Amino acid sequence: MLPSDAQINLLLGGGIDSSALIAFYLARGATVRGIHFNYGQPSLDGERRSILALSQHYAIPLTTVDLGLSIVSAQGEYHCRNATLLLAAASIFPAKQGRFSIGIHSGTSYYDCSKIFMADIQRIFDGYFGGCIQVEAPFLEFTKADIFNFCTLAQVPVELTFSCERRGDFPCGQCSSCLDRRILHESS
Known part of the structure; x- marks a missing residue:
């Protein structure tokens, strides 16, 4: 159990992974605050609909930030995205x-x-904040199927989530996030 005053600043993308973390931390007694960034992603509209619905469902405060930049995707991977988002969250x-x-x-x-990334980013945070800011990834050793199973057990409203890398209006059905989601739904 976390200390009763534990506050978690959770990076929310609207997908299954970050949505599961809301339930994960709330079940442990933490106060959860969501943070969502616009970094020029094509999926912004779908993500925003999802995070707004999830923040209402779980009654958590939500901060949305427009970074004013566009992280370029190289074959579906946004280089430096997680580091950029974590550092941006800490900066505000x-x-x-x-x-x-x-x-x-x-x-x-x-x-x-x-x-390795988690250790590296924690070292950077330690340099900036003298060890007073911790970065966590509770699902680091979970597979996508493990997270989906957790969602089922924790009754996470998966229908409110949005998982697509290419579109914001409705899922493209072809990117890796859409394919992962389809496989998970078919196997359940």
């Missing part, structure tokens, strides 16, 4: 100590979804 955080969480998981080859 008013307190001198706290906890940030991100919904990265195993099963990908991306550096910014790895244990």
Whole structure:
């Protein structure tokens, strides 16, 4: 159980991973605050609909920030995205100590979804904040199927989530996020 005054600043993208983290932390007694960024992603409209619905469902405060930039996607991977978003979240955080969480998981080859990345980004945060800000990724060793199973057990409203990398109006059905989601739904 987390301390009763534990506040988690959760990076919300509107997908299954970050949505599951809301339930994960609330079940542990934490106060959850959502943060969502516009970084020029094509899926912005769908993400915003999802995070607004999820923040209402769970009654958590939500901050949305327009970064004023566009992170370029190279074959579906946004280089430096997770580091950029974590550092941006910390830069708007008013307190001198706290906890940030991100919904990265195993099963990908991306550096910014790895244990090495988490250790590296924590070292950067330690340099800036003297060890007073912690970065967490509770699902780091979970597969996508593990997260989906957690959603089922925790009754996460998956129907409110949005998972597409290419479109914001409705899922394209062909990107890796759409394919993951289809496979998970078909296997359940």
